Amino acid sequence: MSLSDADVWHAIADGYTATAMHLLQPFSRAALDGVPLGPDSRVLDVACGPGTLTELVAPHVAHVLAVDFAPAMVRACRDRLASQTQVEVREGDGQNLGLQPTFDAAFSMFGLMFFPDRAAGLRSMRGAVRPGGHVVVSSWVPVDRSPAMTHGLAMLKAAFPFLPDAPVTSAFASVDEVRAELEASGLRDVSAREVRVPVQRTAEEAWRDMAIGAAPVHRLRQSLSPEAWAEGEARAVAWLAAHHPTDPLDYVAIIGQGRV
Numbered sequence: 001m002s003l004s005d006a007d008v009w010h011a012i013a014d015g016y017t018a019t020a021m022h023l024l025q026p027f028s029r030a031a032l033d034g035v036p037l038g039p040d041s042r043v044l045d046v047a048c049g050p051g052t053l054t055e056l057v058a059p060h061v062a063h064v065l066a067v068d069f070a071p072a073m074v075r076a077c078r079d080r081l082a083s084q085t086q087v088e089v090r091e092g093d094g095q096n097l098g099l100q101p102t103f104d105a106a107f108s109m110f111g112l113m114f115f116p117d118r119a120a121g122l123r124s125m126r127g128a129v130r131p132g133g134h135v136v137v138s139s140w141v142p143v144d145r146s147p148a149m150t151h152g153l154a155m156l157k158a159a160f161p162f163l164p165d166a167p168v169t170s171a172f173a174s175v176d177e178v179r180a181e182l183e184a185s186g187l188r189d190v191s192a193r194e195v196r197v198p199v200q201r202t203a204e205e206a207w208r209d210m211a212i213g214a215a216p217v218h219r220l221r222q223s224l225s226p227e228a229w230a231e232g233e234a235r236a237v238a239w240l241a242a243h244h245p246t247d248p249l250d251y252v253a254i255i256g257q258g259r260v
């Protein structure tokens with residue numbers, strides 16, 4: 001199973017909603033700051049998760065369509081935002097939305113980056129946006145350029161020494177790469193920037209965020225016996241007692257955008 005599979009995200013929807021959603025919300029806020037939206041606007045949130053961006057934008061626009069391929073993420077988004085009548089949540093694959101160009105802006109925050117076919121995802125988002133409207137996506141810089149992720153990986157290595165040394169890098173992980181893919185999709189006025197969000201948390205919170213909110217760690221846990229997981233957790237707690245900083249650590253993302 002990879003992070004391109006709905007099952008992985010389905011399995012961590014509750015943990016993600018309790019942890020990662022709050023860590024990632026400032027990036028959705030930064031993405032929204034770059035797009036002019038008003039009370040009549042129609043917004044598409046692709047790979048919406050539990051509604052990280054949808055929750056922020058819904059009170060300020062006419063309609064939000066939030067789409068995700070993981071049933072438990074769809075359920076979390078629907079349940080959390082049930083009182084927001086302007087929000088519609090659907091299950092679907094972001095690579096093949098088949099929507100008419102009726103939206104003023106389409107966002108995919110830390111979603112498109114996992115699509116096996118990002119070009120199809122961008123085509124799909126573009127196809128849903130009216131001429132002149134906005135497409136916005138986000139991704140992570142490589143782990144070794146993100147202090148919070150470097151710290152998290154070191155904690156995991158201390159807990160589970162058999163994990164590979166190399167930082168987990170991904171495609172779509174530089175400003176140039178994001179800009180190039182947005183331009184190749186035919187968008188105009190393309191720009192991309194790095195956004196840093198400092199996060200202050202206790203050692204306990206740092207472990208909890210990893211243990212229940214991070215999809216790769218959830219997969220690791222499933223592959224281990226309960227005893228092996230408990231031993232790893234004890235090593236993580238001991239490592240954090242010695243190494244967890246008192247100062248905040250930055251998460252670093254890339255936000256790219258363009259116009260149809």
Ligand SMILES: C[S@@+](CC[C@H](N)C(=O)[O-])C[C@H]1O[C@@H](n2cnc3c(N)ncnc32)[C@H](O)[C@@H]1O
Nearest residue numbers: 009047048049052068069070093094109110111
């Ligand atoms: C890291 S979470 C991001 C969720 C949310 N956008 C946020 O910023 O917190 C990635 C989300 O992408 C969804 N996803 C991944 N591939 C997808 C696809 N092909 N179609 C729809 N959703 C997808 C996952 O189910 C998961 O909810």
